[in-house]
Amino acid sequence: MSSGVRGESSKAAEGRPFLQFTMGSQVYLDHNATTPVDPRVREAMRPYLEGAFGNPSAAHAMGREAKAALEGARETVAELLGTADKDEVVFVSSGTEADNLALAGAALAYQERGRHIITSAVEHSAILETCAALEKWGFSVTYLPVDGEGMLDPEELRRAIQPDTIVISVMHGNNETGVLFPLEEVGAILRERGILFHTDAIQSFGKIPVNVRHLKIDLLSLSAHKIYGPKGVGALYVRRGVRLQPLLQGGGQERGRRAGTENIPGIVGVAEAARLMFLEMPGEQERLRQLRDRLEATILERVDGVRVSGRNSPRLVHTSNFSFDGIEAQTLVAALDLEGIAVSAGSACHVGSVQPSHVLRAMGLSREQVEGSIRFSLGRLTCDGDIDRIVEILPQLVARLREKVPVVK
Numbered sequence: 001m002s003s004g005v006r007g008e009s010s011k012a013a014e015g016r017p018f019l020q021f022t023m024g025s026q027v028y029l030d031h032n033a034t035t036p037v038d039p040r041v042r043e044a045m046r047p048y049l050e051g052a053f054g055n056p057s058a059a060h061a062m063g064r065e066a067k068a069a070l071e072g073a074r075e076t077v078a079e080l081l082g083t084a085d086k087d088e089v090v091f092v093s094s095g096t097e098a099d100n101l102a103l104a105g106a107a108l109a110y111q112e113r114g115r116h117i118i119t120s121a122v123e124h125s126a127i128l129e130t131c132a133a134l135e136k137w138g139f140s141v142t143y144l145p146v147d148g149e150g151m152l153d154p155e156e157l158r159r160a161i162q163p164d165t166i167v168i169s170v171m172h173g174n175n176e177t178g179v180l181f182p183l184e185e186v187g188a189i190l191r192e193r194g195i196l197f198h199t200d201a202i203q204s205f206g207k208i209p210v211n212v213r214h215l216k217i218d219l220l221s222l223s224a225h226k227i228y229g230p231k232g233v234g235a236l237y238v239r240r241g242v243r244l245q246p247l248l249q250g251g252g253q254e255r256g257r258r259a260g261t262e263n264i265p266g267i268v269g270v271a272e273a274a275r276l277m278f279l280e281m282p283g284e285q286e287r288l289r290q291l292r293d294r295l296e297a298t299i300l301e302r303v304d305g306v307r308v309s310g311r312n313s314p315r316l317v318h319t320s321n322f323s324f325d326g327i328e329a330q331t332l333v334a335a336l337d338l339e340g341i342a343v344s345a346g347s348a349c350h351v352g353s354v355q356p357s358h359v360l361r362a363m364g365l366s367r368e369q370v371e372g373s374i375r376f377s378l379g380r381l382t383c384d385g386d387i388d389r390i391v392e393i394l395p396q397l398v399a400r401l402r403e404k405v406p407v408v409k
């Protein structure tokens, strides 16, 4: 059986214009969970895994070399976010850490002003679990609902604001449905009131333009491994003047906001990954839109009793969340896996446990619909042939599952 990414070959580049991996007959449709490291990113990182191993805090040539790489990466990320001030970028160990530092760091730094936080019911667990911890520490949190299309109502947000609201965190693109929240409207509401605005842009960054100045964002999280960079590195944009209580104490790196010797190869990797995403954005997004539209149109045509969540909302182009009546998504995921097709049921972010998606529940789907939902997330590895395969196999598998014919032995 084929499994996973096996290295590069020229033949495998066919139909996969941006990434040259051979996947065997494997179809990978789980890009929202993680992506492979782009070979060009790996090459950019390589010197810093080999001879250029200096500590950027060191006062010698090797230290200066590492420091130059660090500051160059910071400048690249700052520029892509729409700010000329590179000191507004803090490198961290993951998207999860960026979310924790933003929300807990801001809540703890501004608690003398108030202890109320606003977020949405459909955030990633990195935000929701941070909110749960903050509630234990005496903060109160309002979880904004979404409508049946997964959309947030800015008016609802306006009404949730209290005199002691200090920070609000609403995501940009949803990792389960791709639905995009109206950040521009949120930013306009908050800035005039002096409430901090954080957004988890981990799914949208590099896929659509995200300009922190235009959107009036104070804090923004991003992660390398969702954009063909390495795992275990991310960044937090922190607008100049915004105070954060650091979560790690130590050597004062990252201007005291994140102690610990910097992960130079990873940081070089996230900057190069981001640069490539922006460079290839227009063509790649259009390519994925066409693949996604064909996938959705064909499945909706060939299968009865299926809906696509958030289809009528503005969405990222690479995410399709299907709910099939009368099937167990877990069984369908396992059956697709046997066919060499990798997809996710609900959220993949709860290690080892299958929890019904809180995102789809918040959108008003019934328990049965939620349990019959699977997410296809497309990306650079996705080619026309993958969509051909899935639209051929999926209707048969769904039909067999509905007839209760075993599809997994």
Ligand SMILES: *Cc1c(COP(=O)(O)O)cnc(C)c1O
Pocket: 032, 033, 094, 095, 096, 097, 099, 124, 126, 171, 173, 174, 175, 200, 202, 203, 223, 224, 225, 226, 232, 233, 234
């Ligand atoms: C993946 C993801 C995270 C977590 O990022 P890690 O780098 O895996 O810790 C947070 N939020 C969203 C929306 C994500 O997709």
